[in-house]
Amino acid sequence: MKIKYFEYITVYLSVFLVCVFVGIIGRLVLLEKGADEYTAGVFFWISTGFGILMFAILSLFLNDLAERLVNRFLKVKKNESPESQIPTEDLEKIEEQQQDVLIKPEIPENNNAVIDIQQLREERENAVRNQKQARIDNAICYAQQEFALYASDDDLKQLGRNIIIYAEGLNYEKIKPVKVKDLSNLDLYHFGWNIWNCFKVSRQDRAAQFLKLTFADALKDVEQNSIKTHLKDDEQKGLIKIMEDFTDL
Structure with a gap:
């Protein structure tokens, strides 16, 4: 230059x-x-x-x-x-052959890639399904521990079925009431919040409806909206406490 x-x-x-x-x-x-x-x-x-x-x-x-x-x-x-x-x-x-090479790359004759993707998808779906089932099992185990002294064996089994209905988002018409004794409304509220916090599959108003239908006799005089607003009151009071995670129990 x-x-x-x-x-x-x-x-x-x-x-x-x-x-x-x-x-x-x-x-x-x-x-x-x-x-x-x-x-x-x-x-x-x-x-x-x-x-x-x-x-x-x-x-x-x-x-x-x-x-x-x-x-x-x-x-x-x-x-x-x-x-x-x-x-x-x-x-x-x-020129046409060159364009075909650029635009239409060769596809392998075998379908190993497609099979691998499908297999990965199935494995992922199974993992999600297993994880959800593990949460349901933990929730039922937790409920049985909390209500073992306050409900009959049949009511404990029904409570487990009600939890499955809630977790799976099924129709609440299949929920049947469970009778408990020696527990306050605050205990039931705390239990409902713990179950909601475990799954978080819906808003808290649906969790309140779950409590209202499951403990129909104990909460017959309480409105559903009132249950929703008091789910986490006095966290460490009552026989059932608020727990952020009960999966380690």
């Missing part, structure tokens, strides 16, 4: 010196012919500037002409290249 700039400076400086030299010669000739200093000086600058201007115009014209000649020469060479000697029909076929 520096060599190219040096060449430009050399060329333009040479032209400038030549124009100045021509202007000086013209000025001396005018002075010998009897012209005054002012006229000779004006001629000097005009002749110098005219020479530089003519060189610039010729440079632009010659550069453009040279560029056209080079482009025309390259175009002729391109037309004579081996690719241009291929028939047009064959060339189109080659």
Whole structure:
């Protein structure tokens, strides 16, 4: 890049010196012919500037002409290249084959990839299903521990079935009431919040409805909205406490 700039400076400086030299010669000739200093000086600058201007115009014209000649020469060479000697029909076929390779990659003959994806999907679904079932089992175990002293065996089994209905989001018409003794409404509220917190499959108003239907006798005088607003009252009071996680029991 520096060599190219040096060449430009050399060329333009040479032209400038030549124009100045021509202007000086013209000025001396005018002075010998009897012209005054002012006229000779004006001629000097005009002749110098005219020479530089003519060189610039010729440079632009010659550069453009040279560029056209080079482009025309390259175009002729391109037309004579081996690719241009291929028939047009064959060339189109080659281009179509190349596009097919880019757009339509080869698909393996076996379906191992599809089988692997399906297998992964099934394994994932089984893992989710097993995880949900484990939560249901933990919730039933927790309920049996909490109500073992306050409900009969049949009621404990029914409570487990009611928990399954809630966790699976089934119709509440299948819920049957469970009778308990020696437990306050606060205990039942805490139990309901713990079950809701375990699954979080619905809003708390559905958990309140679950409590209202499951403990229909104990909560017969309490409105469902009231149950919802008192689920977490006095967290550490009562026989059943609020537990953030009972899966480790």
